[in-house]
Amino acid sequence: MGKLSEPRKLSIRVAPLEDESMDSWLETLARRCSMSLPALISAFGLPRIDRTHRLVTGLTEHHLRQVEHRLALPPGRLDQAVVPGDLFGQRAPRCRFCPECLTETQGRWNLRWWLPWTLACSRHQALLHLVCPRCGTTPRQRVPGQVHLHRPARCLNRAARKSSVCGADLGFAPSLTLFAYHSLIGVQQQLDAIPVHGHQDPGSVFARVDALLTPVQHGRSGQLDRMSPAALSTWERTFDDINDPASQFYGWRMRERAHTALTREFLHREYDENKKSLSQLAVDFGLPYRIVIERAKELGFTVTAGSRPLTFDDRWLREQYVTHLRSTRDIGKGIGISEGPVKRRLAELGVALRPVGPYSRKEMIARLDESVPGDIRAAVEGTTHGWLRLRRFQIHMALPSLAASSAYLGVAGNSLTRQFKQLEAAIGAELVHRAARHAPQRPTLRGASLLRQLDEPQARELMQHALGPDITPMPSTAHHTDAQHSRAGPRGRRLQRQERSPDQARPGDRAPGAHPCPSTPASAPAAPFRRCRPGDLCDADPRPHRHPGPHPLRPTPPAGCRAGANRRTNECSEAEAATSTPCTP
Structure with missing residues (x-):
């Protein structure tokens, strides 16, 4: 038996409809032949295709002539079923659909539904659907398999690789009718x-499309009246697809805008003379950065990778680094660059760079004038936080204890102790007599001298300049009094409550002589005094002692009070007052 001289022709044939897409016609033919679509594609000698849009944009002229010959179609008939791939670019096109058209044509898909600017069906005056109403995915993404097992106009997308197809009838999708x-x-x-068939120039097609779509896009806010919520959502998503940066149409639009805005004169003024970067120009005009670069190269401008070469004022740079003691990072931040180019330029000028780290900071290498007292200079020079330690030392000496200073400054006590030891080590002398049990802290002779030096106008001005507006204020007299009373314990707090004026009263304070029990009337007679017990403190002598006479701070509760008053303070707790019999005057 001899070899076949040419491929056999297919006996079962289906004529493509006018404006029908290639994928739709092959699917109808496979359903008519009761075979899968991949098997039909392989029988025609076409390459293996996974994505449906490749049947519309990826077939060569040789493939089209081969299929026409197998089906005895007129030459060039299938050219009307495909569009050039240049109209889409890197982004895969998405197919929309009109439910009424699918119903009328028994599931045949229009070629123009693949075009990104086909937004509505002019025959039925409705917006085209973007997704399947059941599964919510764009139809016709992958080449379906067993199409002969499903009726036409069905969604054949799969949620997963081995799951069943969606199967929704797209002809029954709700209509997105426009008014x-x-x-x-x-x-x-x-x-x-x-026209989009054949060898059409994409630029000429995009120009005509842009001229028609631009007025609609600019005035689309006034087109939203009497639209259903589903139509409004589709309307917005449709224009988002048109402005997709990956589409060829969007890229053409941006290039046309760049040609109009970025002229040679404009780039010479902004890029060369004013030293504006191309990335900044892209932000100003809302253009992609790559398109701005393409436009600059097209006009003959030199575009370097990364930042353009920097130019320094050498005299200014040397003055800032050597005279004003600014760091390389601070200089670079001031002119909008990193410190690397600053260091390289200083090395080229022969300037010795300071050590890396805190030893190159201005406060570490700065020296105070000789008129400043020696103890202040010893505490500040060669360190980063000398003025802050001096300020905290001032505040510490204005308060009676380390605990009061810690509470006022919001710094842990052990941290303050470490800072004061660093201050004493820098000056070389002890500055503070620590607080004892019955004596507050106080400065040594050297510490008192340092405090007087810090009170001088010159020192106050230097400290204000070093610490800035966030300098911690000195504690007020009221704060100092509260700290003194808090240090004196329970007796000091009682004296503090008695010394308050009526407008300074706090919750829990009571008038002198008032009984602590809340059930006792305010008119109850004053109670007799009780005698002191061992360990009580009296105003006559602050030391612990035995006192045989009446104690002025311990009134005896009235007769008949069974509220369970505390023996040491004569104060009834809330639980006792709530459960016991009220006081009887």
């Missing part, structure tokens, strides 16, 4: 008249 005389209907009729 009569909507501006998009007339525009869509003109868009449908633009």
Whole structure:
């Protein structure tokens, strides 16, 4: 038996409809032949295709002539079923659909539904659907398999690789009808008249599309009346697809805007003379950075990788680093660059760079004037926080204890102790007599001298300049009094309550002589005094002692009080007052 001289022709044939897409016609033919679509594609000798849009944009002229010959179609007939891939770019196109058209044509898909600017059906005056109403995915993404097992116009997407197909009838999707005389209907009729078959120049097609779509996009806010919520959502998503940065149409639009805005004169003034970066120009005009670079190269401007070469004022740079003792990081931050180029330029000028780290900071290498007292200079020079330690030492000496200073400054006590030891080590003398049990802290002779030096106008001005507006204020007299009373213990707190004026009273304070029990009337007679017990403190002698006479701070509760008053303070607790019999005057 001899070899076949040419491929056999297919006996079962289906003629493609006018404006039907290649993928739709092959699917109808496979369903008519009761075979899967991949098997039909392989039988025609076409390459293996996984994505449906490749049947519309990826077939060569040789493949089209081969299929026409196998089906005895007129040469060039299938050219009307495909569009050039140059119209889409890197982004895979998404197919929209009109439910009424699918129902009328028994599941045949229009070629123009693949075009990104086909937004509505001018025949049924409705927006095209973007996704399946059941599974929410874009239809016709992958080449379906067993199409002969499903009826036409069904969604054949799969949620997972081995799951069943969606199977929704897209012909019954709700209609996204537009109101009569909507501006998009007339525009869509003109868009449908633009030829896209054959070897059309993408630029000429995009120019005509842009001229028609721009007025609709600018005035789309006034087109939202009488639209259903589903139509409004589809309307917004449709224009988002048009402005997709990965689409070829969007790239053409941005290049046209760059040609109009970025002229040679403009780039010479802004890029060369004013030293504006191309990335800044891209932000100013809302253009992609790559398109701005393309436009600059097209006009002959030199575009370097990274930042452009820097130019320094050498005299200014040396003055800032050597005279004003600014760090390289501070200089770089001031002119909007990193410290690396600053260091390299200083090395080229022969300037010795300071050590890396805190030893190159201005406060570490700065020296105070000789008129400043020696103890202040010893505490500040060669350190980063000398003025802060001196300020905290001033505050510490104005308060009676380390605990009061810690509470006022919001710094842990052990941290303050460490800072004061660093201050004493820098000056070389002890500055503080620590607080004892019955004696507050006080400065030594050297510490008192340092405090007097810090009170001088010159020292106050230097400290204010070093610490800035966030300098901690000195504690007030009221704060100092509260600290003194807090240090004196319970007796000091009682004296503090008695010394308060009526407008300074706090919750829990009571008038002198008032009984602590809340059930006792305010008119109850004053109670007799009790005698002192061992360990009590009296005003006559602050030391612990035995006192045979009446104690002025311990009144005896009235007769008949069974509220359970505390023996040492004569104060009834809330639980006792709530459960016991009220006081009887």
